[in-house]
Amino acid sequence: MLSYLVVGIILGCLYALTATGLVVTYTTSGIFNFAHGAIGMFMAFTYWQLAVAWHLPWPLAMCLVLFVMAPLMGAVIERGLVRQLYNASLGVTLVVTLGLLLFLLYAADGIWKPTITRNLPTIFPGQFHLFGVVVTWYELMVLIVSVLVAVALRVFFTKTRAGITMRAVVDDRDLTARAGASPARTAQLSWILGASLAALAGILIAGGHLEQLDQFNLTILVISGYGAAVVGRLKSLPLTVGAAILLGILVSYGVGYLPVRLLSNLEPVIPVILLFVALLVLPQGRLRTASFAREVRRVTSLRSSIVLAGLFVLGAWIVSGLISPGNLITLGTAVALGIVFLSLVLLTGYGGQVSLCQMTFAGLGAFMMGKTLGGGSIVGLAAAFALPAAVGAVLAVVVLRLRDIYLALATLAFAYAMDNMFFNRELGFGGILRVGRFAVHSQRAFLVEIAFIFAVCAVGVLALKRGRFGRRLSAVNDSEVACASVGINITAAKVLVFTLSAGMAGVGGALYGGWQGQVGPIDFQMLFSLIVLLLIALGGLDTVAGAFAAALFYALQPTIQQHVHVSNITGLLVGLGAVALGRNQGGIVGQVSDAVDRIRRAWPSRVPGAGVRTGPAIGAIPREEGEVVRIAG
Amino acid sequence: MSALQVEPYAPDAGADAPPAAALELRGVHAGYGRVEVLHGIDLVLSRGSVLAVMGPNGAGKTTTLQVIAGLLKPTSGCVHVAGFHVNDVTPEVRARAGVCSIPEARGVFPNLTVNENLRVFTHAGDQPYHVVQERAYSRFPLLGQRRAQLAGTLSGGERQMLSMCRAFTTDPAVLLIDEISMGLAPLIVEELYRVIAQLAAEGIAVLIVEQFASMALKVADYAAIMRLGRISAVGTPADIADALSDAYLGPQA
Numbered sequence: 001m002l003s004y005l006v007v008g009i010i011l012g013c014l015y016a017l018t019a020t021g022l023v024v025t026y027t028t029s030g031i032f033n034f035a036h037g038a039i040g041m042f043m044a045f046t047y048w049q050l051a052v053a054w055h056l057p058w059p060l061a062m063c064l065v066l067f068v069m070a071p072l073m074g075a076v077i078e079r080g081l082v083r084q085l086y087n088a089s090l091g092v093t094l095v096v097t098l099g100l101l102l103f104l105l106y107a108a109d110g111i112w113k114p115t116i117t118r119n120l121p122t123i124f125p126g127q128f129h130l131f132g133v134v135v136t137w138y139e140l141m142v143l144i145v146s147v148l149v150a151v152a153l154r155v156f157f158t159k160t161r162a163g164i165t166m167r168a169v170v171d172d173r174d175l176t177a178r179a180g181a182s183p184a185r186t187a188q189l190s191w192i193l194g195a196s197l198a199a200l201a202g203i204l205i206a207g208g209h210l211e212q213l214d215q216f217n218l219t220i221l222v223i224s225g226y227g228a229a230v231v232g233r234l235k236s237l238p239l240t241v242g243a244a245i246l247l248g249i250l251v252s253y254g255v256g257y258l259p260v261r262l263l264s265n266l267e268p269v270i271p272v273i274l275l276f277v278a279l280l281v282l283p284q285g286r287l288r289t290a291s292f293a294r295e296v297r298r299v300t301s302l303r304s305s306i307v308l309a310g311l312f313v314l315g316a317w318i319v320s321g322l323i324s325p326g327n328l329i330t331l332g333t334a335v336a337l338g339i340v341f342l343s344l345v346l347l348t349g350y351g352g353q354v355s356l357c358q359m360t361f362a363g364l365g366a367f368m369m370g371k372t373l374g375g376g377s378i379v380g381l382a383a384a385f386a387l388p389a390a391v392g393a394v395l396a397v398v399v400l401r402l403r404d405i406y407l408a409l410a411t412l413a414f415a416y417a418m419d420n421m422f423f424n425r426e427l428g429f430g431g432i433l434r435v436g437r438f439a440v441h442s443q444r445a446f447l448v449e450i451a452f453i454f455a456v457c458a459v460g461v462l463a464l465k466r467g468r469f470g471r472r473l474s475a476v477n478d479s480e481v482a483c484a485s486v487g488i489n490i491t492a493a494k495v496l497v498f499t500l501s502a503g504m505a506g507v508g509g510a511l512y513g514g515w516q517g518q519v520g521p522i523d524f525q526m527l528f529s530l531i532v533l534l535l536i537a538l539g540g541l542d543t544v545a546g547a548f549a550a551a552l553f554y555a556l557q558p559t560i561q562q563h564v565h566v567s568n569i570t571g572l573l574v575g576l577g578a579v580a581l582g583r584n585q586g587g588i589v590g591q592v593s594d595a596v597d598r599i600r601r602a603w604p605s606r607v608p609g610a611g612v613r614t615g616p617a618i619g620a621i622p623r624e625e626g627e628v629v630r631i632a633g
Numbered sequence: 634m635s636a637l638q639v640e641p642y643a644p645d646a647g648a649d650a651p652p653a654a655a656l657e658l659r660g661v662h663a664g665y666g667r668v669e670v671l672h673g674i675d676l677v678l679s680r681g682s683v684l685a686v687m688g689p690n691g692a693g694k695t696t697t698l699q700v701i702a703g704l705l706k707p708t709s710g711c712v713h714v715a716g717f718h719v720n721d722v723t724p725e726v727r728a729r730a731g732v733c734s735i736p737e738a739r740g741v742f743p744n745l746t747v748n749e750n751l752r753v754f755t756h757a758g759d760q761p762y763h764v765v766q767e768r769a770y771s772r773f774p775l776l777g778q779r780r781a782q783l784a785g786t787l788s789g790g791e792r793q794m795l796s797m798c799r800a801f802t803t804d805p806a807v808l809l810i811d812e813i814s815m816g817l818a819p820l821i822v823e824e825l826y827r828v829i830a831q832l833a834a835e836g837i838a839v840l841i842v843e844q845f846a847s848m849a850l851k852v853a854d855y856a857a858i859m860r861l862g863r864i865s866a867v868g869t870p871a872d873i874a875d876a877l878s879d880a881y882l883g884p885q886a
Contacts, residue, residue, distance in 0.1 A: 161752055161762075164745060168753045171742040174704055178736065179799065180728035180757030 003133045004252045010139045012248025013146035014205050015271070016241045018225035019232070020153060021197030027235045028166040028190030031082055031093045032405050034412075035100035037222030039077075039195050040202025041215055042104045043070050044120070045112050047203050048213055051121050058121045066199055074195025078188045081579055086173070086187075090404045092581065094354055095537040098530050099578025101219065105527075106568035106575060108215045113567070118213040120206050138208050145204065149197070150241050157237070166190050216527075223416055224251075226409050227275035233282065234405070247274055272417040279399055279410055299470075300544075305462045309455035316451035320444045328443060330555045332515045335450045337362075338551035339457050339508030341536050342544065346461050347501035348533070349542035350470060352477035353400075353494060354408045356529050357415035361388040361502045362509025363423055363524030369435050369510035370519070376436025384510035385503040392502025396495040415526040423521035432520045435513030450511050457504060458544045464500075473497060531571070534578040653716025655680045655838035656701065656807050661710035663700050670696045672862040673710065676840075678807070683829070683839040685849040685870070687877060688859035694842040695737065697859070698809050701840070702734035703727045715806060728757045733805035737812040740796020743785030747776055750784050750795055751802070758803030765802040772801065772828070790821040797825055801832055808832060808839045814848060826852050846877060 018037070025033045033039075043065050050061035081100065085093050112118065124137035156163040165181045166189065173183045205221055206213055228247055232240030251270045300308070316335065320328055340362045347353055355361075365384035372380035399410040422428040440446050464470050476483050476493050483490050513519040535554055540546030557570040566572070656678040664670045670693045678684050686694050699705040701712060703724035712719050714732055728734070742750055751765050760768070770777035773794045779787060784795060793813060800808050810829070814822040830852045833839050843849040850856060850870040858866040858876055866876035 158749075161755065164749045164752050165756070167749075168742045168745060171744050172739065174724070175736065175739065175742065176753065177704070177724035178702055178728055178734050179753050180725050180803075181753065182723070182725045 002131065004256045005249060006130075006133050006135055006139065008249030008252030009245060010142050010208075010248070011252055012245035013142050014201065014208075015225045015228050015248055016146055016244035017149060017197065017201035017204065018222050019228040019240045019244050020150065020237055021194050021201060022222070022225060022229050023232060023234055023237060023240050024153065024197060025190055025194035026229075027170055028193075029078075029082060029086075029187045030170060031085055031097065032234070032408075033194065034094065034097040034408075035077075035104060036194065036198050037202075037219040038101040038104035038108075039070070039073060040198035040200075040205075040222070041218035042108050042202075043073070043195075043199035044202035044206040044218060045108050045118075045213060045215075047199075048112075048118050048120055048206075052118070058123055062203065065203065066196055070195045070199035071192040074192040075188055077195070078191035082187070082191060083184060090408075091348060091352070091354055091537070091541070094408055095534055095578050095581055098356075099534055099575045099581070101575070102527075102530060102534065102571055103575030103579060105215055105219055106571035110567040110572075112213075112215070114215070120203065120213065123207065136208075142204055142208060145200070149200070150237070153237060162186075162189065220416065220526075223413060224271035226413065227271045227278055230275055230278045230282070230406065230409065243274075243278075247271055250274065269417050269420050272413040275413050276398065276410065279402060279406055282402055282406070299465050300462055302459075302463060302466070305459050309459050312455050312458075313448060313451045317444070317448050320447045325443070328447065329515075330559060332443070332447045332450060333512065334548070334552040334555035335447065335454050336508055336512040336515050337532075337554055338454050338548045339450075339511065340505045340532060341508075341539075341547035341551045341554075342454070342457050342461060343501040343504035343508065344533065344536045345542060345544065345547050346464065346504065347497060348536070349540075350461075350465050350473050351494065351497035351501070352473065353404065353498060354411070354533070355498070355501070356408055356412040356533060357418070357526070358501075358505045358532050359509075359524045359529040360415045360418045360526070361392060361505035362512065363418070363519070363521075364388045364391060365506025365509035366435055366513035366519045366524070367428065367433065368506065369513055370433040374436060376438055376514070378438055380436075381438055381507065381510055384506045386506075388506030388509075389499045389503030393495060393499040395502075396498035397491075400491055400494045400498070412526070415529050419521070419526050423524060429519065429521055432518050433513075434518045435510065435516070437514040446515065450515065453507065453511065454548075457507075458547075462544065469493070469496075531574055534574050537581055538574070538577045653713070654678060655715055656840065657711075657713040658697070658701070659711045659713070661697075661700055661707045661712065663696060663705055663707045663710075665705075669708070670862050671700070671707075674700075674859075674862075674864060676857070676864070678838045678840060680806075680838050681833055681836045682854045683833045683841065683852050685841045685843060685846065685853035685856045686859060687843055687846045687849070687856060688865075690844070691861075692859040693862040694844075694859055695811055698734060698736075698811050698840070698842060701807075701809055702732060725756075731757075731804075731806035732809070733757065733800055733803060733807065734809040735796050735799060735811065735813070738815055740799070741784040741787075741792050744783060746783055747780045747787070747795060751798065754799045754802055757799070758805070760802060760804065765798075768802045769795075769798040773798070790817050793817060793821070793825060797828060800837075801828060805837060808837050809842075810839070811842045812844060813841070814843065822848055 018040070021040075022033065022036050025031070025036070046069055047061055047065045050056045050064060051058045056064075077100065081096055085096060124141050127134050127136040129135070157167060158164070165176065165186050168176045168179070168181070169183050169186045169190075176183050176186065202218060206218060224247070225244065228240050228244035231243035232238075247270075254270050316331075320331065323331065340358055343361075344355065344358055347355055347358075365388050368383040368387045369380040372383045395410065395414060399407050437446050438449070440449055465473075472483075472488060472493050475488060476490050480490050509519075509524070512523075516523075532550075532554065535550035536547060539550035539553075553570075560570050561568075654677045656676070658674050658676040661674040662669060662671055674693075674697055676684070676697075686697065688694055696705065700707050703719070703722060703726075707720060714727065714730065719727060722730075724734075742753065745753065748766070751769055752762055755762050755765050758765075766780075770780070773791075775791060776794055776798070779791065784792060787795065797813070800810075808829075813825055813829075817825075826848055829839055829841065833852070833854075841849050841853065846856075853870055856868065856870050856873050856877075857864050858873060866873050868876075
């Protein structure tokens with residue numbers, strides 16, 4: 001009974017350490033650091049390297065990591081990556097920090113190969129009894145350190161000039177500069193602090209909570225801290241710590257008392273559930289006002305997009321006859337997953353929202369396809385659209401009234417929960433699920449079918465963008481306040497685009513399943529959703545060609561890995577590329593497309609009005625015939 | 634001026650050269666992105682004098698202040714502070730060197746308490762925190778009663794007082810004030826202008842931007858009128874009374 005309480009409180013302290021680190025960097029730099037856990041993981045491995053592999057005494061190694069290496073890493077990250085992001089959109093900051101996560105994860109995996117078991121040195125061994133409960137000295141140490149950190153942070157942020165200035169920077173960057181404090185240096189200090197806190201949390205978690213050092217688990221454990229951070233609305237430290245302790249206790253009792261057979265692997269899921277409850281209870285965020293003017297790319301006309309789509313299908317048929325069976329498999333994978341990537345063009349490129357669970361929707365699609373009427377029917381394909389769409393709608397309704405960052409958190413948590421609760425379980429794939437094909441059987445015919453569906457989706461997405469709904473999305477992106485004041489239902493527009501995108505990802509997943517013949521949980525794991533988002537951001541978020549290029553790279557990963565003898569080369573590349581995106585925010589294909597536009601603008605008489613428009617699209621709010629702008633009252 | 638580590642723009646000026654103006658703009662062009670807002674601004678402001686810059690919306694008044702504060706880089710032209718070329722100096726270094734700029738309506742940190750606001754103000758100037766507190770609360774006792782309150786919960790007048798505190802607690806050399814009277818009760822505006830007049834008497838060069846002129850013209854030694862990114866008239870307040878109505882209403886036929 002009571003011993004669960006002790007375990008819970010200690011677990012809560014660990015959550016609190018991670019969550020406060022997150023909150024500190026978020027409140028002082030305005031950028032949510034998705035790589036927080038990865039920094040902690042990397043530092044925990046560094047600590048292992050110093051204390052175990054190089055036999056330094058552990059206190060020295062610990063001090064080196066916490067007070068030299070982690071601060072250095074924080075400073076470098078701020079200087080190299082974050083400083084260019086202060087005026088960037090949430091999407092870009094998200095992609096850059098996720099890229100950092102991926103990079104650190106794969107780099108750690110390459111440096112410390114998972115061929116041997118690694119354990120951190122045992123510190124404070126032994127235990128004592130308190131009211132009949134066994135408490136280890138390590139647990140007591142964690143408790144004391146957590147309390148000390150919480151108190152020290154509180155004092156730092158309210159009593160010292162440096163701490164108060166950090167809060168001032170969040171309030172008003174320019175005013176802080178006018179008052180004589182350097183915003184850049186202040187933000188750097190906050191990243192240094194955040195990295196040290198991440199390192200501390202990583203080391204303490206690895207030392208007491210995990211059986212052995214593991215790159216992925218250590219990185220992902222931070223998600224458990226998100227729930228607590230959200231309760232604190234990403235800014236209140238006392239609320240965050242309180243929520244973290246409560247969460248720890250809930251998890252401890254949950255693991256202890258809930259039926260194990262029904263809900264094994266529960267520990268990672270409870271915090272996710274709490275995160276959703278917290279999101280439900282949070283009050284509505286304030287509407288965004290007009291954002292900065294951004295470049296709006298020309299959208300291909302209906303006629304030429306249909307022609308291009310036809311050529312694409314024809315090309316797929318011709319190429320599929322020319323290439324080797326191995327390359328054919330890669331191509332089919334690329335086209336099928338291209339639909340998943342296309343769903344992100346719709347959602348992120350046009351809808352201005354982010355999803356970190358697009359592969360989860362794809363997995364749900366494959367699941368519906370495989371389970372419906374023997375696995376190869378048109379009904380299955382429809383179900384593959386319907387279920388993810390429905391799930392996406394529910395998710396969107398819950399989260400979309402909040403600010404964008406919460407959507408990213410919720411979708412990441414959803415992907416994580418689905419990994420643990422569904423895909424890996426008997427209820428879900430049950431190991432490996434066979435998925436059939438609709439109507440055709442030969443490789444080549446099925447490839448043409450997939451290419452056809454991809455082409456239809458692409459034409460549809462572009463038509464949507466050109467039409468009334470697309471203009472509405474642009475308007476919502478530009479200024480929610482302006483939209484609300486002219487009577488556009490912001491939530492409806494956002495939910496609809498999220499639903500459509502989820503459904504489209506589901507169809508892509510179903511076709512991907514059919515192409516492979518079978519799917520397993522690893523095909524749709526959370527990490528892949530991240531890679532998909534980063535790749536599409538690299539390809540250019542608002543072009544169909546970018547989506548296909550990104551999908552092609554994704555499908556080529558195994559091939560590239562075969563030829564390059566650096567472990568995780570593609571993951572490292574994607575991470576690095578995403579990190580570099582901070583400097584070049586249009587993506588690679590976007591650059592090409594801009595260049596084409598520039599050339600077109602050189603002949604204005606040939607293509608009237610085809611140039612790049614700049615400025616908020618608010619002037620483009622639908623004013624068509626028959627549309628009545630309702631005025632309240 | 635020790636914090637300002639830049640070379641003087643006129644190194645060959647002899648001992649008998651007149652002392653450099655507190656603030657000088659020469660042919661300043663600036664803008665946002667591809668849109669140029671200032672088309673060549675020339676201004677000179679000497680120690681202890683008050684210059685009121687007036688003009689209709691969109692004339693470039695606030696942009697001029699942003700250029701002087703260092704928040705916006707001029708595309709061409711020079712900004713000199715006490716004879717130092719400061720085009721490439723960051724706003725925080727300018728602030729520490731004695732350029733105090735108080736923005737329109739947003740001069741306080743809303744999520745910090747009054748005390749914490751003053752604490753941040755101590756980055757500029759050499760006064761320790763307790764002196765800053767003492768000066769602020771003896772000038773505006775009302776703020777002293779609110780010292781533990783979040784600045785965001787203060788009334789508009791109290792907020793403007795708090796942002797004004799930065800002007801006399803940090804001993805600046807140049808003071809830039811943007812639309813201080815905006816939306817405030819006349820009594821409070823009068824009080825704030827008393828503070829400005831006193832600071833000028835102590836030798837601070839003051840630049841006031843106002844859209845509505847009457848109060849500013851009472852304390853100003855000189856006045857300038859801006860229209861469409863240029864200075865269209867300069868003179869003593871009496872000189873430019875006619876030009877002022879032209880600027881707002883268009884020239885009389």
